[in-house]
Amino acid sequence: MILSYAMGFNHRWIKFLPYYSNNLRDVSQMTRINLDEYNLNEVKKEKYQRHPYDKLHDKYLYNKLYHRKCISDTINDDLIAPIINLYEALMDTTHILSKLNCPIELESDAGISQQTLSLSREVTSDYRTIYYKLNGQLDVIYVTVRLLDHTTLMLSRIHNKCIHNALELNLEKHATSDGNYLYITHDCAINVGLNICTAKKSLRTYIKKHSQMKFDERSKIILGKLDVSDLLYIDNEDMVEFLSNLIEYSVLRDEYSTYLKNIQKEQ
Numbered sequence: 001m002i003l004s005y006a007m008g009f010n011h012r013w014i015k016f017l018p019y020y021s022n023n024l025r026d027v028s029q030m031t032r033i034n035l036d037e038y039n040l041n042e043v044k045k046e047k048y049q050r051h052p053y054d055k056l057h058d059k060y061l062y063n064k065l066y067h068r069k070c071i072s073d074t075i076n077d078d079l080i081a082p083i084i085n086l087y088e089a090l091m092d093t094t095h096i097l098s099k100l101n102c103p104i105e106l107e108s109d110a111g112i113s114q115q116t117l118s119l120s121r122e123v124t125s126d127y128r129t130i131y132y133k134l135n136g137q138l139d140v141i142y143v144t145v146r147l148l149d150h151t152t153l154m155l156s157r158i159h160n161k162c163i164h165n166a167l168e169l170n171l172e173k174h175a176t177s178d179g180n181y182l183y184i185t186h187d188c189a190i191n192v193g194l195n196i197c198t199a200k201k202s203l204r205t206y207i208k209k210h211s212q213m214k215f216d217e218r219s220k221i222i223l224g225k226l227d228v229s230d231l232l233y234i235d236n237e238d239m240v241e242f243l244s245n246l247i248e249y250s251v252l253r254d255e256y257s258t259y260l261k262n263i264q265k266e267q
Contacts, residue, residue, distance in 0.1 A: 047093060047094060048091040048092050048112070050088050050094075050231065051088065053085075056081040056085055062084070066080075068147060070083075070087055070146050070151065071083060071151050072147055072149075074172060075150075076172070079151075079171065079172070081228070082182040082226070083182070085182075085228050085232050086182065086232060087145040088231075088232075089231070089232035089233055090145070090234065092233065092234065096109045096234070097109035097130060098235055099240060100130075100247065101240060101244035103134065103135075105133040105134075106131075107132050107138060109128075109130055109234070110129040110131060111129060112127065113126070113127055113129040113142065114127070115127050115142055115163060117156065117163055123146065125144050125146045125154070126144060127142030127154075128142070128144065129142055130143070130243065130247075134247075134251065139157065141156065141166075141247055141250070142154075142155070142156040142157075142163070143155045143243070143246065151170070151172050152168050152171065153169040154167070154169075155169075155246055157250060157254070164254075167186075167246070167250050169186055169223075177228075180227060180229035181226065181227060181228065181229075182228045183222075184223045184224040184242070185216060185218075185220035185221060185222055186221050186223060186249070187200060187220050187221075188200045188203040188204050188220070190256070190257065203252075203253065203256055204219060204221075206256045207221065207256075210255075211252060213248060213252075222245070223246060224238065224242030224246075225242075226238050226239065
C-alpha cells in the first residue's frame with residue numbers, strides 16, 4: 001500500500017485547503033472547490049469526436065490532426081495508431097471512469113480541462129481531469145499525451161498551490177507495441193540530486209518497500225498493458241489499471257522526493 005503523507009504531505013497541502021473537514025461527507029464539495037481555486041481549471045463542455053478504429057492507421061489522420069501536436073517526427077510507425085488510440089480515449093467523455101483500483105478511491109471523472117504549464121516554455125494542453133481520494137485526502141490529476149521534445153505522456157497534480165508536473169514519460173522510449181497490445185513502462189528515472197543510476201535504484205527500492213507495483217525483467221516499473229486491437233475507452237479494465245498505476249506511481253515519486261529533501265535538510 002502507499003504510505004500516508006506523514007513526511008510533510010498533510011501539513012503542506014492543508015495550507016491551501018482551509019475548509020478541509022475530517023468529515024468525508026463534506027470533503028467532496030468543500031475540498032474540491034479549494035483545489036479548483038489553484039488549478040486555473042477551464043472545463044471543456046464540447047464532446048471530442050472519436051475516429052473509427054481503421055482510421056487510426058491512416059497517415060492522413062496522423063498528418064492532419066496529430067503531427068506536431070502530440071506525436072513527433074521520430075516516433076516508430078508501429079506506435080502511431082496505438083498512441084492516437086490512447087489520446088482519444090483520454091479525450092473521449094462519452095465514456096466516464098467509474099472506478100480506480102485500491103488503495104485509490106475515485107471521487108469523480110471531471111472530463112476535460114485546459115491547463116497551461118510553465119516548462120521550458122508555456123504549454124497549453126487538454127487534460128483528462130480526475131479527482132480521487134488517497135487516505136481520505138482529496139486530490140486531482142491531469143493526464144494527456146503531448147508533444148514536447150518527444151511524444152510525451154504528461155501527468156500533473158496540484159503542488160504548493162500550483163500545478164506540478166509530476167511525470168513526463170517519453171513514450172518513444174518507454175512504450176512498445178506488440179501486436180494487439182501497447183505496453184507502457186518507466187525506468188524510475190527521477191531528478192532528486194543524486195546521480196542517475198543511484199536515483200533509479202533508490203526509487204525502485206522505495207517503491208518495492210511501500211507498494212505492490214510490478215517490475216519487468218529489465219527492472220522497469222509496469223504502468224500499463226493496453227489492448228489496442230479495438231478502440232480504447234477510459235472505463236475499460238486495462239485503462240482503469242493504467243490510470244490507477246499512474247496515480248500510485250506519481251504519488252510515490254513525490255513522496256520519495258519529499259523524503260529525500262527532508263533527509264537533506266537534517267544533514
